[in-house]
């Protein structure tokens with residue numbers, strides 16, 4: 001069978017992301033799995049797919065300046081132009097001539113006919129005129145700069161500027177365009193971090209301890225995690241470091257009844273099970289039955305037995321657990337605007353209308369799940385977004401509707417980090433948000449609420 005070219009594989013993934021609204025990270029993993037490509041070529045495919053998506057607005061800006069009728073370029077030709085332009089503008093190690101030639105070859109294979117010469121001409125012009133591109137400068141036009149140069153949608157840029165101010169917004173946008181490190185959580189039921197780090201080092205895998213969690217490990221470079229030592233033996237789980245902060249805030253104890261109301265694929269369910277020494281009773285729910293297998297499979301691999309998995313709509317849970325639950329985690333479905341490093345295409349898909357819809361869903365989930373918590377029990381609400389209506393405002397509104405709950409200082413449950421005064425103030429009030437640029441992690445939010453006895 002003929003070996004596919006890395007650029008061809010990248011183009012197929014980009015086509016699927018745009019035309020079928022596929023998730024880039026899942027589509028990429030799927031395409032690489034069956035590609036037969038070697039490590040370096042696999043790296044190039046990932047770089048091309050994620051890079052083109054991260055820099056989409058900037059690439060279009062550069063290309064549109066060279067096109068006579070930018071609006072008249074068909075989408076398949078534009079995707080090829082972006083692929084070529086990304087290599088020319090952002091990848092020093094690829095010679096310009098190679099970037100142009102390979103893109104033109106792909107255009108021929110795709111049967112683009114006359115458009116092939118347009119692609120050839122525009123890319124060669126880009127090589128010649130790359131220093132003349134009139135990029136909007138941060139100093140003169142901050143909104144345009146972040147929209148074009150950092151490729152974030154204008155509505156989001158304006159929102160963040162209002163919320164976080166100029167410098168923080170710029171830092172968030174910049175970090176969203178950096179590759180995300182792979183991090184692992186060592187399974188405390190089966191291993192300890194030092195021994196695991198040693199095992200990785202012996203296998204030639206560079207890694208450092210995470211500052212955000214005592215069982216966390218950050219890999220120095222991307223790696224096929226299922227091939228790392230200890231995967232099959234259940235020594236670790238792949239999880240972003242910021243997500244590792246949530247289970248310690250829930251703090252489930254042996255013998256307690258715990259509900260993870262929105263649990264798939266089970267990253268936090270398994271973490272809570274590990275922290276309780278596999279001795280809590282954990283009800284792990286998700287509305288989508290097809291996702292439950294992932295939770296079960298993760299528990300099996302990690303040697304966890306205290307989890308009961310069920311398909312449940314947490315807006316309308318059964319009465320059986322009403323007032324019985326010691327700790328309830330609601331890791332809510334959200335806009336995901338804290339994880340744009342890992343899901344670069346999301347920024348072009350989410351709209352303000354989605355925020356309104358998600359806010360309503362989160363409200364229904366909170367109201368549906370809260371009655372399960374027993375008097376004196378704890379409800380932890382978390383998201384991987386940094387939008388106030390999904391986070392701070394959502395929790396404030398919940399507390400107004402449910403005066404039997406109160407926010408609880410969560411600083412004793414947080415890692416020992418160099419927090420800002422604002423972060424310290426918030427965590428003392430029961431809310432904590434990490435912005436993605438602070439510790440180079442996903443952005444996330446967590447709140448700890450206790451039901452009065």
Ligand SMILES: C[S@@+](CC[C@H](N)C(=O)[O-])C[C@H]1O[C@@H](n2cnc3c(N)ncnc32)[C@H](O)[C@@H]1O
Pocket residue numbers: 243261262263264265266267268269285286287288291312313314315331332333334365
């Ligand atoms: C942020 S993800 C959860 C991630 C998970 N806690 C983890 O750490 O691996 C949100 C989950 O909520 C689920 N979900 C959405 N609506 C739900 C509902 N009404 N009831 C229960 N689960 C729901 C989604 O299927 C999705 O798997």
